[in-house]
Amino acid sequence: MNRVTTIDVTRGLVMVIMALDHVRDLLHITAVTQNPTDLATTTAPIFLTRWITHLCAPTFVFLSGTSAYLSLKKSQNSPTARRFLLTRGLVLILLELTIINFAFWFDIQFRSMLLQVIYAIGGGLIIVSLLARLPVKWVGILGLIIVFGHNLLQLVPAFTNPTARLVGSLLFRVEFFQISPAFALLVAYPLIPWLGLMLVGFACGSLMEQPITIRKRSLFRLGLGALGLFIVLRFINSYGDPAPWSVQKDAFFTVLSFINVTKYPPSLLYDLLMIGIALLILALADGADSPVTRWLMVYGKVPMFYYIIHWYSIHLLMIAMVLLEGYGWKDIQAGTLNFGRPAGAGISLGPVYLVWLGLVLALYPLCRWYGRYKTAHPEIKILRYV
Known part of the structure; x- marks a missing residue:
């Protein structure tokens, strides 16, 4: 089975967008003190800068499921392929706990641990490796049940027992x-909320086996259907997101309220909106061959390499920014859930965009080199995991 390039293009696009959010997190002067999606305090540029990056995590998770399906199909769902998915999931979780968390905090004492998208993808791949023997339709139905039903868990009180609370959080709830x-x-x-998206993506992998004309049409229909269902449910304003929309100070901010869906954990409406957009991007990118799509494919073929390198690069850029602004090394103090940026340090939103563009362009030759090296050395097994 040939590589489905639309997956690489779409993944590359969201990886480029993802870097914007992380540059904003570490360099924007108000990133620590201001919630970018709080309509009472934010501005439209800050809101939209954050909002567009909501597309990244669900697309990663969805396409991880799709790629898992294609990988298993290529190997005829062999035990070796399922075992690789299991091992890859474990490796991703290990990377999350070590190399990636160090990139977040630069704290050799590891006083902070953040479980985010790599943990969710790793855990999801482990479960997919166990479910892969089931008919694809059943896997997809299970994913839809999770996506449409997990918001009901908001009605269940949180556990009070510390162990139960921790386990419940690892599976269902955002907790500190x-x-x-x-x-x-x-x-x-x-x-679990992210697993639903991965299982739906796994089931959609069968679409990628169809001829391109049928595939594009199906992706468009699914994307428009998801967005249409989002609009209907959002107007009803009773189920699918814990934060209902409301009329704001003007029409534009009312629209922002309408699309201001909940990511932590991903609500049904968040999933419908973001995956709807992702499906349309997949359809538009399918079969496209241009300098832009070829450029995006370079990033999309090496997602884990890019992810790790871009986090370390952004954190080093943050340190350089702090020093250039006149602070000393003593002012860069790592601590609990603390990037180490001193209060008052930071740049405005315009320069954030310039740093983001510069970073993405600077990483291009590294990603191209690594992609070529990885392709030229299939005998180096560890490269399959990064």
Whole structure:
């Protein structure tokens, strides 16, 4: 089976967008003190800068499921392929707990642990490896049940027992745990809500086996259907998101309220809106061959390499920014869930965009080199995981 390039193009696009959010997180002067989606305090540019990056995580998770399906199909669902998915999931979780969390905090004492999208993808791949023997339709139905039904968990009170609360958080709820004065855990991406998206993506993998004309039509229809259902449910304003929309100070901010859906954990309406957009991008990118799509494919073929390198690069850029603004090394203090940026340090939104563009362009030759090296050396098994 030939590689489906539309997946690489779409994944590359969201990876480029993702870097904008992380540059904003570490360099924007108000990133620590201002919630970018709080309509009472935010501005339209800050809101939209954050909102567009909501597309990234669900697309990653969805396409991880699609890629898992294609990988298993290529190997005829062999035990070896299922075992690779299991191992890859475990490796991703290990990377999350070590290399990636160090990139977040630059804290050799590991006083903070953030479980986010790589944890969710890793855990999801482990479960997909166990479900892969089932008919694809059943896997997809299970995914839809999770996507459409997990908001009902909001009605269930949180556990009070510490162990049960931790397990419940790893699976279902966003929770912060101050384990000790010197260690904190934030579960930002509980597994089950994101697993639903991965299972739906797995089931949609069968679409990628269709001729391109049929595939494009199906992707368009599914994308428009998801967006249409989002609009209907959002207008009803009773189920699908814990934060209902409301009339704001003007028409534009009312529209922002309408699309201001909940990511942590991903609500039904968040899933419908973001995956609807992602499906349309997949359809538009399918079969497209241009300098832009070829450029995006370079990033999309090496997602984990890009993800790790871009986090370390952004954190180093943050340190450079702080020093250039006149602070000293003593002012860069790592701590619990603390990037180390001193209060008052930072740049405005315009320069954030310039840094983002510069970073993405600077990473291009590295990603191209690594992609070529990885292709030329299939005998190096560890490269399959990065």
